[in-house]
Amino acid sequence: MKTYKIIYLIIIFFLLKITISCEKLLEVEIPNNQITTKQVFEDVQTANAALAGLYARLYENSPIAGDQSGPTLGSYTDDLDCYATTSTNAIFDIYRNQQIQTNTEIYSYWTSAYQNIYIANAIIEGVQNSLALPIVERNRIKGEALLMRSILYFYLHQIFGDIPYPVTTNYQINQILSKTSxxxxxxxxxxxxxxxxxxxxxxxxxxxxIYPNKKTAQLMLAKIYLLQHRWNDAELVLKNIVQSPLYQFENNITKVFQKSGMHILWQLKPKNPGDGTKEASTYYFNNSAPNNYALSQNLINNFSSVDLRKQNWMAVVSFNGNTWYRADKYKNRTNNTTEYSIVFRLEEAYLLLAEALVQQNKLPEVLPFVNATRQRAGLTALTGATTQSLLLSEIVLENRKEFFTEMGHRFLDLKRTNLLNTLVSVKPNWKSYHDVWPLPQPEILLNAYLNPQNNGY
Incomplete structure (x- = not known):
């Protein structure tokens, strides 16, 4: 694969610097003030620096970066309207559900994910081959890198379907990998x-x-169990999370996106002190028409006027007689000292647990986990007088109202619950094969083993 054919891994003063090229494994002479890749994993401090480099890349350019899956998948579904124009209209084509295999945004999504997977594989190989790292540190570093790789593969799988699953840095193997079902x-x-x-x-x-723990890995594992319809396994894992003393439900709607919350499982720190999150700038517009994204009217219509999420997580913008709503979950674009980009929070575990329970028809157990976010938003609690299908619909709706513009939640939730095709009523160009994107044409041209192209493209 293109993004696997060259790697240049060097640390200067414990800072990881990685370059990935397209032709062959580079052999470079290591300057006197630098250390080799092997040396990186003979010392805990430099190994942690390598891992920190991966986290920095995840924040800057990856499916979980604040300006990637959230806006792209939010507009691909029905949470966001897109007003962006580019020379190729790649973003707008995704919004219109008219993406093709040469779409540059799709290519960028794919390549950034696989570049970071390569780095995760390099870290995994490094610690496995290390004889100097203490076993506790070796386990932790490998566990974190393995979790990061899994999250990246999860997004690639959900968006592209059958994908290559490289677990090595050997470019001779990776460049001829076929798709895994x-x-x-x-x-x-x-x-x-x-x-x-x-x-x-x-x-x-x-x-x-800002670094994930065991519970973060377990939350991802619960998502996999739900994909496999292993409802009871998901229930057990999720109960282990929601009952943990590590976490507390945040009852104050205005504090949900503050970095100090005990409801946060994992969050990404901005690059520089004082930087706002990517979400804060991606969705911002004021005193003008939107030139990027605005919340869709379809989304707005699902909120009652008393819903505190509408009052606190959205902002009304009026200009030239028109009115739009912008996402306003993250408030600080500059001089930010209180917000990081939240990847996973306890509310997700609550609603996933509710889904696992309702799928097993354990209806009385479901209500507390759905009502937690509802009541925090100022809505009345659901009562026991409801059915399995109605509760499942309510969970899907509550996910939408709770997680709009966060990490592509709407797309992932609709796909998991087999409801993507309901988008046809609000997205005129929606087709059933849009449950996946096309594989990027440049990758198929480089590696014929990626054929056939996804259906419909």
């Missing part, structure tokens, strides 16, 4: 996430929770 990808993710959870501990290695 969707079902086998899910099985591999289950295995990898179980391994990551076993390698990690519940303890956070930073009080700001």
């Amino acid at each position: 969707s079902s086998e990808v899910v099985n591999k993710l289950e295995s990898d996430l179980n391994q990551a959870a076993n390698l990690l501990t519940d303890d956070y290695r930073n009080t700001e929770r």
